[in-house]
Amino acid sequence: MLRVAQALDTQLRAAMQRAFPEATAAAGTPLDPQLAPASKPEFGDFQANGALPLAKPLGQPPRQIAQAIVEQLAADPAFGELCLEPVIAGPGFINLTLRPECLCAEVAARLGDARLGVPSVSAAAPVVVDFSSPNIAKEMHVGHLRSTIIGDCLARVLEFRGHDVLRLNHVGDWGTQFGMLITHLKQVAPEALQTADAVDLGDLVTFYRQAKARFDEDEAFQSTSREEVVKLQGGDPLSLKAWGLLCEQSRREFQRIYDRLDIRLSERGESFYNPYLQGVVDDLKARGLLVLDDGAGCVFLEGVSGKDGKPLPLIVQKSDGGFNYATTDLAAIRYRLALPPAGDGAGRLIYVTDAGQAAHFAGVFQVARRAGWVTGAARIEHVPFGLVQGEDGKKLKTRAGDTVRLKDLLDEAVERAESDLRRRLVEEDRSEEEAFIAHVATTVGMAAVKYADLSTNRVTNYQFSFDRMLALSGNTAPYLLYAVVRIAGIARKGGDLGGGATGAPERVEAQALSFSEPQEWALIRELLKLDAVIAEVEEELLPNRLCSYLFELSQVFNRFYDQVPVLKADEPARSSRLALCRLSADTLKLGLGLLGIPTLERM
């Protein structure tokens, strides 16, 4: 309903201008009607709060001001076409209720629109979403869960809005740990370096542990490892081959997780930026930002002071001449913002990492700005998220105290979903194929993990609980999936939902729609909020706003389903209600799809 809201805003501004020309002139800008969605259903669709702040400057009671605005609105025929008579309430709120014909027209427009009323942006600069970013040769664990799920969701929303999104996996594929890994590989599996094809190195985690154990105990191994790092950085072909093997092995293991979660990513690891690191330091030096301190190349940050009150440095070149993560992050920003062919030409950079890195990114962003790499309207945003905690409120661990592997976490979610389903099948005396059970359990399990993560505000820590996320009622994935299943049930029992199944939207004339029940109107009003919610997520990068909306929509739909018959209704109510069912299903499917959650026909 963004279009309607915009029209109302314009009409309200004009009305205020007509009612208080001198105040408008004094303000220099049009008076703000403070149009907002109604805070409660009984207040209508929108409320304009703009009369209240005018009370003091105008020296009039706010209700009188509201009255003057309402009188001007009444003189505007365009307003009369959209809204019923405005109501002045409380201290001076103007409550606006849309005409039923207007709501029906909006519903009809969405029924004929595959995008459900969400506008598509015209081609703009690409958006980079940097997320997931596991470390090569290590296993993906619960620490990667949130970045991966939240990042994917934000990428989906931006893509749906029509942005050209670069989903970048900034994997940790460079660094000193490769010295020991390559040394170990050369000694344990030299044959892997001879054959042309990548050899299965088996369990990489065990391999990493072995290498680490040797590194900690064996001095000779340590020195060989250090030499190996130098060789690798110097471009030694054999070292590079070993490095490539390790990366390829890791890549395959990561891909298994990404496939299960249905996540698409372009790998562009830290190593990609190696050729650009020296240029970063050179550029900082040329711009007079680089300061040598204790032998390290630093940029001192403005507005951030350390223990002794001196500015805090961002180290971009170590005293041994090597570069570190700050250098890589700066190189990445520079490359991503630089126009092709020198870079990605992005207009917005989004970093989905844990909140603990906030200070690091603030520093890096500041240096990038001062270096002049952030030009024009380019935006760089850190999208922080809190820790995943266990039900005890502490960092999530296994019973043995180890880090939880992502694979195990996903397995358990699916297993629990499956046993829930089997128990219910027995209770309800239903019989289903094994393939059906497996499919439902997998879908529900993955959906539960994703939804639980996305539905909480990402900034706060997130308490992980299989029991809560898989609960069949409440703000959970199963509850939302069930709403979709109920609609599919109506279709199976003879309800023609129109083009939904074939994907081709079927046009419905607004005049053919006829609604009478409050539950229908409540559902309509909820359905029409989609475009505003998507716009909000695109701007604020908060997936939980979309989750809340889908949950509320499901609740409103379930009320409608429970209290208003569809198939047994007489025409034209029956067709009208079927149209609402179809739009509800399409909206839920679209919204869940943007969360990375596929829906089911039966469950």
Next chain:
RNA sequence: GGGGCUGUAGCUCAGCCGGAUAGAGCGACGGUUUCCUAAACCGUAGGUCGUGGGUUCGAGUCCCGCCAGCCCCGCCA
């Protein structure tokens, strides 16, 4: 020591640009099934929005102080 995030019902959490009597869910208690999947729906109870000031027509929301928890603070990412 400096900086950041968090603190809202028994539990888990929403709360948009400051707007009307602070909302959900779970749990608790009570009810609803001749009818499209009851994985649902309806109702009841439950609050000093950590705390003390300030700003203003109006503060959970903005500003300052304090308390508590977590995180970060020179060559790891």
